[in-house]
Amino acid sequence: MSNFIKKLFGTLAEKPWEKEQAVIDTNHPGKTFNLSLQTSAVIIIFGISTVLFSLILTGYLYTMPQEQNTKFLFKPNLLWVNTIVLFFVTYFFSKITKDLKKNDITKIKKNLILVGGLSYLFLFGQIFFWYQLMQDEKFVTTNTYFSSFYIFTALHGLHLLGGLFFWGKVCSKTLKLEQKEIISQKKSISALSLYWTFLLIVWLVFFLTIYVFNDTVIAWCKALLT
Amino acid sequence: MHVGFIFLAVIVGSILFHIFTPWYWTDIASNWGSMDDTITLTFWIGGGVFVAVCLFMVYCVFKFSYKEGRKAEYKPEDKKLEKILTIATTLGVAALLAPGLIVWNQFINVPKNAIHVDVMAWQWGWQYRLPGDDGKLGSTKVANINDNNPFGIILEDPNGKDDVLIQSDVLHLKNNRPVKILLRSVDVLHNWYVPQFRAKMDAVPGVVTYYWFEPNKVGEYEVLCAEYCGVGHYGMRGRVFVKSEPDYENWLQEQETFSDLVAKQEEIEFSKTKLAKK
Amino acid sequence: MAEDFNDNKTIQAQSSETISGGGAGVTPDKDYVRPAEVADQDLYHGHSFITKWVFCQDAKVIGVQYFLLATFTGIIGLILSWLMRLQLGFPGAAGFMTAEHYYQFVTMHGMIMVVYFLTALFLGGFGNYLIPLMVGARDMVFPYVNMVSFWMFFVAVGVLLASFFVPGGPTGSGWTLYPPQAILEGTPGSGMGIILMCVSLILFVAGFTMGGLNYLITVLQARTRGMTLMRMPLTVWGIFTATVLAMLAFPALLVSAIMMSLDRILGTSFFMPTILKAGEMLEYGGGSPILFQHLFWFFGHPEVYIVALPAFGIISDLISVHSRKNIFGYRMMVWAIVVIGALSFFVWAHHMYVSGMHPWFGFFFATTTLIIAVPTALKVYNWILTLWRGNIRMNTVMLWCLGFIVTFVNGGITGIFLGNVVVDVPLSDTYFVVAHFHMVMGIAPLMVIMGAVYHWFPLVAGRMLSEKLGKWHFWFTFLGAYSIYFPMHYLGFIGVPRRYFEMYDSPYITSAVGMNEFISTAAFIVGAAQFILIYNIVVSLKMGKPAGKNPWQANSLEWHTPTVPPEHGNWGDKLPVVHRWAYDYSVPGAKEDFIPQTTPPSEVADTEVEKT
Numbered sequence A: 001m002s003n004f005i006k007k008l009f010g011t012l013a014e015k016p017w018e019k020e021q022a023v024i025d026t027n028h029p030g031k032t033f034n035l036s037l038q039t040s041a042v043i044i045i046f047g048i049s050t051v052l053f054s055l056i057l058t059g060y061l062y063t064m065p066q067e068q069n070t071k072f073l074f075k076p077n078l079l080w081v082n083t084i085v086l087f088f089v090t091y092f093f094s095k096i097t098k099d100l101k102k103n104d105i106t107k108i109k110k111n112l113i114l115v116g117g118l119s120y121l122f123l124f125g126q127i128f129f130w131y132q133l134m135q136d137e138k139f140v141t142t143n144t145y146f147s148s149f150y151i152f153t154a155l156h157g158l159h160l161l162g163g164l165f166f167w168g169k170v171c172s173k174t175l176k177l178e179q180k181e182i183i184s185q186k187k188s189i190s191a192l193s194l195y196w197t198f199l200l201i202v203w204l205v206f207f208l209t210i211y212v213f214n215d216t217v218i219a220w221c222k223a224l225l226t
Numbered sequence B: 001m002h003v004g005f006i007f008l009a010v011i012v013g014s015i016l017f018h019i020f021t022p023w024y025w026t027d028i029a030s031n032w033g034s035m036d037d038t039i040t041l042t043f044w045i046g047g048g049v050f051v052a053v054c055l056f057m058v059y060c061v062f063k064f065s066y067k068e069g070r071k072a073e074y075k076p077e078d079k080k081l082e083k084i085l086t087i088a089t090t091l092g093v094a095a096l097l098a099p100g101l102i103v104w105n106q107f108i109n110v111p112k113n114a115i116h117v118d119v120m121a122w123q124w125g126w127q128y129r130l131p132g133d134d135g136k137l138g139s140t141k142v143a144n145i146n147d148n149n150p151f152g153i154i155l156e157d158p159n160g161k162d163d164v165l166i167q168s169d170v171l172h173l174k175n176n177r178p179v180k181i182l183l184r185s186v187d188v189l190h191n192w193y194v195p196q197f198r199a200k201m202d203a204v205p206g207v208v209t210y211y212w213f214e215p216n217k218v219g220e221y222e223v224l225c226a227e228y229c230g231v232g233h234y235g236m237r238g239r240v241f242v243k244s245e246p247d248y249e250n251w252l253q254e255q256e257t258f259s260d261l262v263a264k265q266e267e268i269e270f271s272k273t274k275l276a277k278k
Numbered sequence C: 001m002a003e004d005f006n007d008n009k010t011i012q013a014q015s016s017e018t019i020s021g022g023g024a025g026v027t028p029d030k031d032y033v034r035p036a037e038v039a040d041q042d043l044y045h046g047h048s049f050i051t052k053w054v055f056c057q058d059a060k061v062i063g064v065q066y067f068l069l070a071t072f073t074g075i076i077g078l079i080l081s082w083l084m085r086l087q088l089g090f091p092g093a094a095g096f097m098t099a100e101h102y103y104q105f106v107t108m109h110g111m112i113m114v115v116y117f118l119t120a121l122f123l124g125g126f127g128n129y130l131i132p133l134m135v136g137a138r139d140m141v142f143p144y145v146n147m148v149s150f151w152m153f154f155v156a157v158g159v160l161l162a163s164f165f166v167p168g169g170p171t172g173s174g175w176t177l178y179p180p181q182a183i184l185e186g187t188p189g190s191g192m193g194i195i196l197m198c199v200s201l202i203l204f205v206a207g208f209t210m211g212g213l214n215y216l217i218t219v220l221q222a223r224t225r226g227m228t229l230m231r232m233p234l235t236v237w238g239i240f241t242a243t244v245l246a247m248l249a250f251p252a253l254l255v256s257a258i259m260m261s262l263d264r265i266l267g268t269s270f271f272m273p274t275i276l277k278a279g280e281m282l283e284y285g286g287g288s289p290i291l292f293q294h295l296f297w298f299f300g301h302p303e304v305y306i307v308a309l310p311a312f313g314i315i316s317d318l319i320s321v322h323s324r325k326n327i328f329g330y331r332m333m334v335w336a337i338v339v340i341g342a343l344s345f346f347v348w349a350h351h352m353y354v355s356g357m358h359p360w361f362g363f364f365f366a367t368t369t370l371i372i373a374v375p376t377a378l379k380v381y382n383w384i385l386t387l388w389r390g391n392i393r394m395n396t397v398m399l400w401c402l403g404f405i406v407t408f409v410n411g412g413i414t415g416i417f418l419g420n421v422v423v424d425v426p427l428s429d430t431y432f433v434v435a436h437f438h439m440v441m442g443i444a445p446l447m448v449i450m451g452a453v454y455h456w457f458p459l460v461a462g463r464m465l466s467e468k469l470g471k472w473h474f475w476f477t478f479l480g481a482y483s484i485y486f487p488m489h490y491l492g493f494i495g496v497p498r499r500y501f502e503m504y505d506s507p508y509i510t511s512a513v514g515m516n517e518f519i520s521t522a523a524f525i526v527g528a529a530q531f532i533l534i535y536n537i538v539v540s541l542k543m544g545k546p547a548g549k550n551p552w553q554a555n556s557l558e559w560h561t562p563t564v565p566p567e568h569g570n571w572g573d574k575l576p577v578v579h580r581w582a583y584d585y586s587v588p589g590a591k592e593d594f595i596p597q598t599t600p601p602s603e604v605a606d607t608e609v610e611k612t
Helices: A002-012 A019-026 A037-063 A078-102 A105-135 A144-175 A179-212 A214-225 B002-020 B033-063 B079-108 B245-254 B258-277 C007-018 C049-054 C059-089 C099-135 C143-165 C192-221 C234-265 C289-323 C330-346 C361-387 C396-419 C421-427 C431-461 C467-494 C513-543
Strands: B115-122 B125-130 B164-166 B170-174 B179-185 B190-193 B209-213 B219-225 B237-243
Touching: A002 C330, A037 A144, A037 A179, A037 C192, A037 C234, A037 C289, A078 A105, A078 A179, A105 A144, A105 A179, A144 A179, A144 C234, A179 A214, B002 B033, B002 C396, B002 C467, B033 B079, B033 C361, B033 C396, B033 C421, B079 C361, B079 C421, B115 B170, B115 B190, B170 B245, B179 B190, B237 B245, C059 C099, C059 C143, C059 C513, C099 C143, C099 C192, C099 C234, C099 C289, C099 C431, C143 C192, C192 C234, C234 C289, C234 C330, C289 C330, C289 C361, C289 C396, C289 C431, C330 C361, C361 C396, C361 C421, C396 C421, C396 C431, C396 C467, C431 C467, C431 C513, C467 C513
Parallel strands: B115 B179, B170 B237
Antiparallel strands: B115 B125, B125 B164, B179 B209, B190 B219, B219 B237
16 A cells, blocks of 8 residues: 555656656556456445445444444344355355466356355345335334335445346356356456455445444444434 | 727626625624634635736736747646645635634634524424523423424423413514524424524434524524425525614513423313313 | 656666765766657648548647537537527527527526536647647547547537427437436436437437547556656646546436436436326336436535636646746646545535435535535635746736636535535525536636636647737626626525516516616626637637747646648657746746746756755
């Protein structure tokens, strides 16, 4: 990070009109970071979505410290399972990234399918959890706590669906590939892997603040505001 | 050439307009002359910069218009000049900001002797509530509002019993006595604004906001809603009378208190039951 | 050099190859260019009419599409403003005008002009057309996504305009869409209108994100050889930084639009407290209207700079080219753009000084707001210092630049009034605010757009616009717009509140009747004058003087394509190589008063550049 800042601000101090600088500049390859286009795109989407989710979280913390019922009747349940599933997805993606270095195409193909399957399982788990909530008469209109809960899970799910769309494209291409051709999909696969890591981070922040430690967080917020 | 002259005319015209304009401040009728002063200060500094920048531009237009064969100066940057300009601008900005913050500090700290006035807004009207002899307003809740309790006063709160209720959009204020306007709204955003008093603040449903001023000119003023509140926004007016102390006390005596209202309603209830018994 | 990931290595490799003595910075072959490292971009070339002009993946065509659609919505916004001014200047003159209609027009005018006109035009229009050309790329990095971006915008505009035809009409909640009022009865269009507005905004944000992804990655990762960040024209810097802002600010708009539509459709209470309406308690409770304002202005303030920064960038280039002089203090200009962009995320609550938020915020936001005035002022100084000792061509483009400086400085100064918290108290929600933001965010960027149109039309169409018509267009627009908004500030001093359908007869308002009539008349004339441009464009497309290559003798890459107008792929067989920054005008010792970025040092061997 410090390197990055140094690079960036070092650049801003250049005097492009001076002859010495011109000689150096003309050698520039035209690329700022050593990243593939796909990875750059994922990083930018990462940035945008981070703002999106932080704003929802901030809004939640802003309206929360009022008298609202935040109790789940059946708290330690499905959401833990879903979280573990998401962990597994990221784990398998990290395996894929390792195999990419070894060019182990069969393992990559196998894990790629596994990753997609587990992601769909996660989504299914989320929808089932919604179903359970509604059975318990916790609807999106019940109070702002549950409104935030639903909107956050929905947007996270949509992000995952978006990722799965690209996963489908990459997967269908990869499955047709021979051992040596894997290089053509390398960039896309590692970009996907990064995206899933990001989704896991977002999920964990949400899971911990709104679900696991919700009462502590709300109490802390109340204390802060009064 | 004519380009420079037209731009010059625009700048001179702006200055002349400012000097001779018939449209300027509505006469102030509160203690917030300091707000007008900060605006005047901003006008001088800001206006000075505007005129200076534009005149320099016009000078460049006259002096450096295209001539075949002349070559422009080649100068990528001038660190010294840029440093001077940065410092000068920072000083100018600080000179504007400091007095602004000082006055803001006065604006948000209400004097202790201020009379509290509850201003309740809805689509589209106002009503007011003044504290009784205890000098305190009773607390309220939107959910309590009904025909018998138009202000939603919490019945258990002893401070509310002697509150003076004014169910009309005409408010009377005592001259030379600070007032703290406590704003609340039962539906959407509103804003209780009297141009002559300068100050304003939104009324936000769900919370109570406030501001204060000290009226210092006896007279009648018009209240405007200054935050868009739906289709009746432009018609949401009220009136304020600033009165000398004896006149104000006379008016206050005639107003109904909350306990009066409750008693009256009980009387009506009582006569109703009596009627029913007969 | 510092920003490259592998530059040191290359420089060393090169020095060992080419320099025998190894003197740092002295290369015998000054024209040396590193070989290309990345394979050339594969482009999809459309052949049918549909793939060439409708669902086209060429950033230039997409840019023109954005430009045309944004202009179309802009004209609708202009007509709405006429109707509003008709009511304000001559109440009752338009028989059909009710308060409902008036507020609907106010809302749609504001939203269209800010989001669907200015943002789309600067980033979608100029961004798409100019970024690849100016950084020397063949196209945007993801052309397909870029195409989808435009068509999302198209659908967003469609949904927005559809709201004129639904029962209840479009929303009339003011362009800020403040709840609870926006979704409650009592506000026009609180039924379908507000829902369609939210949907349209969501689509716009989604589409725009796709475009923005392209602009960012193209600027960062797909420049041509020799194009360092600090060699880019300021136009690219402005658009790039504005896109970064947009990427970080639009999520706030997205969140507020989603939450508000949920409040409206499902009955959630994100922004809705307990509400008593017409004697009945509504089924809302627990939400906060001020949260919406925070979210909205967290988007809304950077939005101002999303429009302003590209304008800053473009105007810098126009002034430089037509003064035949390098932009004064290029580095300061870049820093100012970056600093303004960063600060713009810490000033949003200056729109909320009288909103009832905690009063202590006033101290913080007033300070940050006035700090942002410093880099902005530096930019203004540098523009006029660029004119100084230049060789200024008094053509139409330069007129728009001068008009921009006057209106921008004027609007910027009034911004200092409104940013300084206590000064804002009497002035907020009055016509002073209206005058301020129209001057700084309406007229000033419009001046830039017009200047840019006259400047780049020869590149896009291959023909010049008529100078004579252009000058008439300018003087009508500039003098007219100035006489609309300059006096309007004084209405604010009187205390005339904004968003009033009718003023009635408040004693201090009646004195302003004459001024309102004058302002309205000027508004009709200025609006009508815009059709001079449309006429000019239509006529010049066929009959204009052929522009030829580089009619303005400019340096930046977009004027140095092998064909004019540039074709799909921009550069023919070979990508250009950049040897210098974009501002080598009037270099001492050079024969011409400009040296294009592609000119290698050996061709201009006699130039002398003093050290600073």
